[in-house]
Amino acid sequence: MGVNGLSAEHDNENLQVEANGPTDKRHLLSGKYIVKMIPRFQLDPFDSQELVDAYIENGFVLVEDVILPEEQEEIKTDLAKINRGDYSCQVIDPIGWPLDDERLLGRYMYIGQPHAYSPTIRQYIAHSGLCQILDLIVGATVPFWNGAYKCMQTMFVTKKPGGNGSPWHQDEHPIPTRDRSLTGVWIPLSDTAIDNSCLWIIPDSHKSGVIYHRYSHNLPDVDSMTIARGFDDSSAIPVEMGAGSVLFFSGYLLHSSKKNLGKAYRPTLTIHYCTSTSWLSWQGELNYRGVVQVRGEDPYQAEGYISPRTWVKVE
């Protein structure tokens, strides 16, 4: 059986946590699952070549302490405002809950394109710490990349206590850059561990270039997003992270999360980028123009820009 069956029944008593030097903090041994060390980078200083090599080889890099505690608070407060309907957004009905009511964080499990109406979220697209890494990796596997990149999606994913996990998938399936530049940025706004819905990944799954189709399902403990099938998930590993650390990962990397067994909400901001040259046939457009140019020239500038379509999903 693959690791899909591990989540809810997972017995944390059996976990041993060992120190593994300054950059590799955890080496978890859980029954028959040996969870490999996850290399952890710090913003200052880091070796650019080492980070790029790690991203290409692993399909992800974890960088610690990118989003400061006060920035995390700003994003969480904005998430509560968004959920409350404080912004003019057609898909969210205003609700009269006080801003410090924790339930506001998880009124919706998914909130799509909040930067379309929230200036706070929009400013995080070009956050200096994120861009320090993105400048190196977005086109790291694209021949003749000129360093330019754009953002096509922001999204909140909040797992409330007892909330279901997200199914296995590759982000490249719905967002077809096809030049392998799609880069997901996953920013947990609380500490995330096995018990409270940390991300899981399948090592090396970004390498083959195969895209696994997604199907509807009725799995318990998994939310209603479609699930990718056709691969072996027995080598999956959890990526436990502190709040404000950031996981940068390839759009081809298979990933998922599990049910939140904790008592606290697990809010996460995600942002997606690709090279500026990527011809993005998405959302019914031949070349999607609801983009924010982040670095360099936009070669399709003459096609103009549109406002992203906003959306929410309860579960």
Ligand SMILES: O=C(O)CCC(=O)C(=O)O
């Ligand atoms: O946050 C999660 O639980 C899953 C997020 C995810 O799969 C994604 O951002 O593509």
